[in-house]
Amino acid sequence: MTDLAISKRTAAPRIGEDTPRPDGVPKVAGTFAFSSDLHHDRMLWGGTLRSPHPSARIRSVDISAAVAVTGVHAVLTHEDVPGSLVYGLEHRDQPVLAPDVVRYEGEPVAIVAADSPEAVRMAVDAIAVDYEPLDPLVDPDLAERADPIHPDGNLVRRINLIHGDQDVRGEVQVEGTYEVGMQDQAFLGPESGMAVPAEDGGIDLYVATQWLHSDRDQVADCLGLDPALVRLTLSGVGGAFGAREDLSLHVHLCMLALHTRRPVKMVYSREESFHGHVHRHPARMWFRHHADRDGSIVRVESRLVLDGGAYASSSGAVIANAACFAAGPYRVPSAHIDGAVVRTNNPPCGAMRGFGAVQTCFAHEAQMDRLADALGMDPVELRLHNALAPGDELLTGQTITGTAPVAEVIRTCADHPSGASMAVDPMELPGGAGRTADPEHVVRGEAFAVGFKNILFSEGFDDFSEASCHLADGVATITSACAEVGQGFVTLAQQITREVLGVDDVVLLPASTVGIGSAGSTSASRQTWMSGGAIQEACGQVRVQLLERLAVKHGVDADDLVVADGRVVSMAGGLEIDLVEATAEPIEASVVFRHAPTLPLDENGQGDAHVSFAFSAHRAIVDVDVELGLVKVVELTTSQDVGRVLNPLQTVGQLEGGAAQGVGLAVMEEVLVQGGRIRNASFTDYLVPTALDMPPVEIAALIEEAEPGAPFGAKGIGEPPSISSTAAVAAAIRNATGLDLPRVPVRPTDIVFPEGAA
Amino acid sequence: MLNGRQHVGVSVTIATSLEDACAALTAEPGSLVLAGGTDLMVEVNRGSRRIGNVVALNRIPELAGWHLIGDELRLGAGVTFAEICDPEIAALVPALAQAARTVGSPQIRNAATIGGNIATASPAGDSIPVLAALDAVLELRSAEASREVPVTEFITGVKATCLMPGELIEAVRVPVLDGPQEFCKVGPRNAMVISVASLALLVDRSARRIRVGLGSVAPTPLRATQAEDHVSGHLDWDNGVPPRLEVVREFAELVASSASPIDDHRGSAAYRRHAVRILAQRSLTRVLNRVSPS
Incomplete structure (x- = not known):
């Protein structure tokens, strides 16, 4: 018994120790059950009829032929939505099923349940919709002047941020216009789930998502059901990156299941998935930086236009981020940022890793390089000279009270030696397997970028996470509705519990809306802090109860007792109790954890709207085949402000994965939209980096300065890697080619025909 | 009353000999022929091709x-x-x-x-x-x-x-030709990418000819015959003295002009034409010092 406990101790990692993911090997081996693998013996298959038009009036919908298809059990339209006809993350402005008008290509119009996927397909094809196509509004610059395409108007939100003395002018000014294309989260597991009707008139929905309770509330609204009758359980998530924060098939599945009284399963095809979730906002950005001769930034002006697409989703929060962090992690005493996110008939945009900060980082870092050039200063020196530090003010007037090791992040990354050699094998050169280049065709470039964003929810949002800990017979059982979407919460929850309670055996119950309150969204780099914090506190309370109980029982002072390695030990000596024995009678605690409150932004975009900030830097080295316009990213070096490393293995994974998405946006990832239509809705044509495109990520430094208020001092680490990496790679291509390259992704023709010949 | 549309079953013939496969195809001439399935199944999954009867070829030893x-x-x-x-x-x-x-x-x-x-x-x-x-x-x-x-x-x-x-x-x-060969392919990703333009350049020493095939720049397989004639005539097949730079350039120009590319979401016609010109130049340069008989 004792021996067993000792041997298990060495195998159960705690805070700061490498903790392999339990789902890692199963995913690689193909045995992990994703939400698309759900099965029920009595299940029907669901499918969706989507609008072929980016903008059209619906004259009529005739389902009679679809209903007559053999094996079809239900064909439902907007008329069958039992509750609220609309849903949405921030604003409920998106129809469950389009009633009289469609506002983007792929908008759901009708849903079907049938015996087989083939019967679903036939029925979907048999639904006759009479559309009157309208001219789509596709240019975000025209949106505010155009006729409203939605009752809520075409301006989703404007942030007119005015900070400091508006009359300040710099001796040196640089100006630029920049553009970011529409990136997709490109998760591998398409939208999928299963709804099972329950005896009590409620519904059980198994789905891959980022925020179970928010989904539940929206679904319950649309179904006209009490939220207690709508129970969501997290299914195997195949990536999220923001794309699962909005509802997709949730209400549809429940409607079909309630209608047919049968379990219904739905899996989007890859093409459908591109229409079935929000993307990263395309951005058009103008900047003017003012600086003194010594390199001090004195003012930043900017205009930002983000294309929100047809529905609001989280656009309001995205434009706030874009505006608040528009100038980068630098001291900027005066600023005017006019940021707008508008409605168009393009695909809806919303949350994606980096959330508004990615777009502006690309622009402000290009501006910093321009400014360095105009000043004749080293670009890294210029950044160091202006780097934010604790006690400095942000553009919002908020003073940074937590950690902000910006200079350390910059210095460690810039000083890190490069290991990049010059390749000879064409496979390793730009063009890769296509063998297009020889070494003499290649120019090398190098550049540097810094970025930051807020972590946790901002602007006065009541951000909380609930968790409970149940300790019995030496086993701790943790309940949390935190959605594990690949970020590594399942290991962290166990590490934190072991650390606080000194136990080895930790059971993390499946995430669901039953028996526990909301954990909040798995987004905004917030779950380590919020749900990690909730678990830390719940375990802490259990620990206190345990020690008090033992103190009373053994007549010792509770302060004299410590829990360590499966035992409770008296520091004074003489008492040593096995945890299994000590917890024969269970102990339980539930907590609702909140971070420090924030305030809304005022009409000038000012206010203490954010809690905490995370910073990162990337240095990119690229090889460019200028004649063919092809790029090979040779090396990425990064430093990041992490507060504290909780799981080193997962930290490396986050830094590498985030950088891969950043490289993708820099050189290839774009949802091509023409006239409101997606032209590359497949992984044949929406390209993400392969092993030949993704360089090794050298981690120069993980800056560990404990963040006040965060569990163990740890900041969330998921987003920063995707913020500064894109900017660094694009700048390195500029450095290699001498071209302006004001747009990402950088396309071969941007390099070959810089004047826009074709 | 109109009968409901039926989802009719399909037959899959797993042929184990050429004869079987041909017989199955004769019996059902409209059958889909399935080999590796890497193109066919993409179309089926996308819904752009409705699956009918299938004849699978991957277990035929003769193939x-x-x-x-x-x-x-x-x-x-x-x-x-x-x-x-x-x-x-x-x-x-x-x-x-x-x-x-x-x-x-x-x-x-x-x-x-x-x-x-x-x-x-x-x-x-x-x-x-x-x-x-x-x-x-x-x-x-x-x-x-x-x-x-x-x-x-x-x-x-x-x-x-x-x-x-x-x-x-x-x-x-x-x-099997006597001489070096080059295949180059341009795409916006370093691997796993659909060709935006590609070029094969083969040296045929015994026929004293350079052969050039182009991909993704015309609806059908394309030989750059004029370019082949031009460069084959200008090479020093006996001693391997490299041709003047101008010959390489003219060759590349002729290759580019033989292309009839289109604009689509993967690349513009101008870029495709430009790309085959560059590929022609580079692949010829690669093989040139290997042209003479060893």
């Missing part, structure tokens, strides 16, 4: 394997791109192996076959420019007859071939 017959290589239509990457085949037709390496991912190369790549007849088919440059001959077979067709005549348009109902590709024959 597997390759043989060297004299100075000709005969590849069964079922030979996969992974197999073509094999050093033994690469030594005989280096450009075909280089092209095979650019096809998809390892999983795709393990399944995708050369016969399937030809039958799909995509302008972006990676093996097509090499086969065109090699003057590859296809052996076609049906229950009643067999015939031979050059690959350049077999493909008649975008995804269109002269394959008749009931007919399938049995094998591909290509010459």
Whole structure:
């Protein structure tokens, strides 16, 4: 018994120790059950009829032929939505099923349940919709002047941020216009789930998502059901990156299941998935930086236009981020940022890793390089000279009270030696397997970028996470509705519990809306802090109860007792109790954890709207085949402000994965939209980096300065890697080619025909 | 009353001999022919091709394997791109192996076959420019007859071939040439990418000819004949003295002008034409110092 406990101790990692993911090997081996693998013996298959038009009036919908298809059990339209006809993350402005008008290509119009996927397909094809196509509004610059395409108007939100003395002018000014294309989260597991009707008139929905309770509330609204009758359980998530924060098939599945009284399963095809979730906002950005001769930034002006697409989703929060962090992690005493996110008939945009900060980082870092050039200063020196530090003010007037090791992040990354050699094998050169280049065709470039964003929810949002800990017979059982979407919460929850309670055996119950309150969204780099914090506190309370109980029982002072390695030990000596024995009678605690409150932004975009900030830097080295316009990213070096490393293995994974998405946006990832239509809705044509495109990520430094208020001092680490990496790679291509390259992704023709010949 | 539409069952014939396959195709001439499935299943999954009766070819021994017959290589239509990457085949037709390496991912190369790549007849088919440059001959077979067709005549348009109902590709024959070979392919990603432009350049020492095939710049397989004539006539086949830079440039120009590319979401016509010009220049330069007899 004792021996067993000792041997298990060495195998159960705690805070700061490498903790392999339990789902890692199963995913690689193909045995992990994703939400698309759900099965029920009595299940029907669901499918969706989507609008072929980016903008059209619906004259009529005739389902009679679809209903007559053999094996079809239900064909439902907007008329069958039992509750609220609309849903949405921030604003409920998106129809469950389009009633009289469609506002983007792929908008759901009708849903079907049938015996087989083939019967679903036939029925979907048999639904006759009479559309009157309208001219789509596709240019975000025209949106505010155009006729409203939605009752809520075409301006989703404007942030007119005015900070400091508006009359300040710099001796040196640089100006630029920049553009970011529409990136997709490109998760591998398409939208999928299963709804099972329950005896009590409620519904059980198994789905891959980022925020179970928010989904539940929206679904319950649309179904006209009490939220207690709508129970969501997290299914195997195949990536999220923001794309699962909005509802997709949730209400549809429940409607079909309630209608047919049968379990219904739905899996989007890859093409459908591109229409079935929000993307990263395309951005058009103008900047003017003012600086003194010594390199001090004195003012930043900017205009930002983000294309929100047809529905609001989280656009309001995205434009706030874009505006608040528009100038980068630098001291900027005066600023005017006019940021707008508008409605168009393009695909809806919303949350994606980096959330508004990615777009502006690309622009402000290009501006910093321009400014360095105009000043004749080293670009890294210029950044160091202006780097934010604790006690400095942000553009919002908020003073940074937590950690902000910006200079350390910059210095460690810039000083890190490069290991990049010059390749000879064409496979390793730009063009890769296509063998297009020889070494003499290649120019090398190098550049540097810094970025930051807020972590946790901002602007006065009541951000909380609930968790409970149940300790019995030496086993701790943790309940949390935190959605594990690949970020590594399942290991962290166990590490934190072991650390606080000194136990080895930790059971993390499946995430669901039953028996526990909301954990909040798995987004905004917030779950380590919020749900990690909730678990830390719940375990802490259990620990206190345990020690008090033992103190009373053994007549010792509770302060004299410590829990360590499966035992409770008296520091004074003489008492040593096995945890299994000590917890024969269970102990339980539930907590609702909140971070420090924030305030809304005022009409000038000012206010203490954010809690905490995370910073990162990337240095990119690229090889460019200028004649063919092809790029090979040779090396990425990064430093990041992490507060504290909780799981080193997962930290490396986050830094590498985030950088891969950043490289993708820099050189290839774009949802091509023409006239409101997606032209590359497949992984044949929406390209993400392969092993030949993704360089090794050298981690120069993980800056560990404990963040006040965060569990163990740890900041969330998921987003920063995707913020500064894109900017660094694009700048390195500029450095290699001498071209302006004001747009990402950088396309071969941007390099070959810089004047826009074709 | 109108009967409900029926989802009718389909038959799948898993042929284990050529004869079986031909018989099945004769019985159901509209059947889909399934080899590696790497093109077909994408279309089926996307819903752009409704699946009917299927004849699966991947268990037919006669379609597997390759043989060297004299100075000709005969590849069964079922030979996969992974197999073509094999050093033994690469030594005989280096450009075909280089092209095979650019096809998809390892999983795709393990399944995708050369016969399937030809039958799909995509302008972006990676093996097509090499086969065109090699003057590859296809052996076609049906229950009643067999015939031979050059690959350049077999493909008649975008995804269109002269394959008749009931007919399938049995094998591909290509010459083993004396001289270096190059295959280059341009795409906006360093691997697993559909060709935006590609070029095969083969040296045929015994015929004293440079052969050039182009991909993704025309609806059908394209030989840059004028460019071939021009450069073949200007090379010093006896002593291997490199030609003037101007010859290389003129050659590249002629290659570019032989292309008739289109604009689409993968690339513009101007970029495609530009790319084959650069590829022509570079691949010729690569082979030039290897032109003279060793």
